[in-house]
Amino acid sequence: MIPTTIALLLAALGVTGSPVEPRAADGLNTRAVAAGKQYFGSATDNPELSDTAYVAGLSNTADFGQITPGNSMKWDTIEPSRGTFSYTKGDAIADLAAKNGQLLRCHTLVWYNQLPSWVTNGGFDNSTLISILKNHITNEVTHYKGKCLHWDVVNEALNDDGTYRTNVFYNTIGPAYIPIAFAAAAAADPSAKLYYNDYNIEAAGSKSTAAQNIVKLVKAYGAKIDGVGMQAHLIVGSTGSESVSAWTANMNAFTALGVDVAITELDIRTTTPATAAAVTQQAKDYATVIGGCKAVTRCVGVTIWDYTDKYSWIPSVFSGQGAALPWDENLVKKTEVYNAILNAWGTG
């Protein structure tokens, strides 16, 4: 690297083409990386990829160093009927990440939701369902081998009270379906980091403790687990325990088990239309979450669950709620919220 003073002198002397290294543009991702994280990222989905202005924003690597498919790598898309695999939609997201030079978080292999009825209602016995589970994971992880920084291997295996959620996998195989899934994913792509992902584990409590027990379970089985994803679908004014120290204490309970943590699906919703006071509180809430991740060395990054209210999943699921993201429905940056995230990462 040429020292800046020499580079400026060369430029003043008219020496063109001198290798002055460009500074990375300022943005949410560059600030996160400057704070020691791997990325700040966004989820995306196939329908919005035809929106040119949207894609331009998503492809701005100053803001987004990683993308996550919101739906296109889920079981119902990938293996809609037994043994028939369809990767077109997932590939479109993976290809966009590669084209932009962005990391890819792959989401998700085993979830009770968006699971085709041939699995849910198939009436399979234990050994058949284990073989279906392993086959699905092996096929999908092999297809994306080398492309996924992370895989969300198992999503939402827990109820809010910390008990196991009953679903076809739990009911047929028992909790062993979780380590079986991790072992199959590790065998198919040894270099991908493997995550357990859930909501309402951002604050200490019975569900967080149960998620820590899942880490122990997978390890006790002899399988690899690298991280825990905290979804963080939050409500304005109630960001978990509402302080950076509460976030870090909870994250540290996971990292003490030898795993990384990541905020994987962050959005902070409010009643719509959002009031000015709600937006101000939302900016503080985003800063609290970012501050929690920043303070924990093994918190590797933060992903928002799409970047604009135009494509947020919130209004369709939580009636009367929305305005959850840092860009509005017209793809206009919400300055107060955006700047709060920037500044929470630090001055860069």
Ligand SMILES: O[C@@H]1[C@@H](O)[C@H](O[C@@H]2CO[C@@H](O[C@@H]3CO[C@@H](O)[C@H](O)[C@H]3O)[C@H](O)[C@H]2O)OC[C@H]1O
């Ligand atoms: O009609 C469906 C539509 O309902 C579906 O919506 C998606 C549902 O999943 C959303 O992501 C999840 C959000 O919360 C966490 O619990 C999960 O880990 C995420 O996967 C996604 O954003 C919605 O788009 O999309 C497909 C349509 O056919």
